[in-house]
Amino acid sequence: MKATLLTDKRIERKVSRSEGIINYDSDNAYPQRIEDILNSSSVGTLCHNLALRFTVGNGFKDSSFYNLKINSKGLTPDKLLRKVADNLLKFNGVSIHVNYNANYEIVDYNFIPFSYCRLTSDDSNNPNKIAVYDDWQKIDGRIDKEAIDYIDFFNPAPNVIEKQVQEAGGWENYNGQIYYYTNVGKSYPLSPLDSFLEDLQTDAKVKLFKYRNVSTNFMASHFIEVDEFEEEDDRTEFQDALSDFQGADDALKIMLLEKRAGQESSFNLQKVDIQGVDRLYEYTENSVKDAILRSYLIPPVLLLQTAGKLGASKEIQDATNYYNGIVSYNQLIIQEIFSELFKNTILTDNQDFDIIQLKAKADNQDIINVISNVNLTQDQKIESLTMLYGLSREDAINLVM
Secondary structure, three states: OOOOOOOOOOOOOOEEOOOOEEOOOOOOOHHHHHHHHHHHOHHHHHHHHHHHHHHHOOOEOOHHHHOOOOOOOOOOHHHHHHHHHHHHHHHOEEEEEEEEOOOOOEEEEEEEOHHHEEEEOOOOOOOOEEEEOOOOOOOOOOOOHHHOEEEEEOOOOHHHHHHHHHHHOOHHHOOOEEEEEEOOOOOOOOOOOHHHHHHHHHHHHHHHHHHHHHHHOOOOOEEEEEEOOOOHHHHHHHHHHHHOOOOOOOOOOEEEEEEOOOOOOOOEEEEOOOOOHHHHHHHHHHHHHHHHHHHHOOOHHHHOOOOOOOOOHHHHHHHHHHHHHHHHHHHHHHHHHHHHHOOOEOOOOOOOOOEOOOOOOOOOHHHHHHHHOOOOOHHHHHHHHHHOOOOOHHHHHHHHO
16 A cells, blocks of 8 residues: 655635636635735845845846836836846746737837736636736725736737737737746746745744734733623623734733622732743744745855854855855746847847846955845945945946845
């Protein structure tokens, strides 16, 4: 008899006939949930931003290409690069909308957040298309079906475009194509964060626990003794009021004790010491932080984690070279995406899509420290780099943004 290890599926795919799409997990909000969890974790956000900074590097090498205007809103390849890299690191997926002229040449590029895209089902009214909508998680309460755009997959072949134009009823009704990249083809990818989502959530919960404990100024754990309630509604109201003082989820509970009727009326609050709560959360916080850092493969010195010092220049050089090697795989994917997108456009004949990697010289450790400092705003980082370290404003903006 062969033993099989059974695990829960991380993504459930089920057809939603009302919108004609395949749901991205049971609630159709997997990418939105990934983004919410990442944003709630301070360590995760820090690591993601550093990974993004290294992936983007100093932008595209070709100076005639990176400042090119590729749509009427002023989008440039370097700006598009930052958006593409961000989605690739979050979702393992990228979506970019393109428009054509009557000569089947691309004349316009627009970034579409990957979280907006859903695949249509084969038996829908719009098979083999991408459904684009900005509120699949139903923040507004329901999905507005009239606001969903159904757009063809990217295929620059003139005969394919012509057929799509005819099906749309002419060029005036044609809404272009979407370049849809994932590491699993025309399907829904797992996020690169999926394997350590629980660590990100734990980091957020520990942060919330510390905040609530400080903001309520409530002690470790207590029981309250009050007169017996005559009405259940009164008891429920009192318990709801107490819950406002609790820590993250079920931490630091307060036990309610009711005295029998007829005894002297009083209100008594007593502390019950719980040993090691602070140490327990300190251990959890540190272990989760280490787990997230390992998942991103970030050398601690790049996040100023070296005990007692900022790290020697040689350490930062070695760590920068190492992490450039880590992000080079995603850089290669991005270069392939841009190469495929821009080989059929009238906007440029550029064929060089190399990304300039970050470099740390012996005298650059202070610059790295400024870029990585989470306590500084982007404007403060730019001012520090220009005023203290003599960088041009353009170079400082490219490093920080």
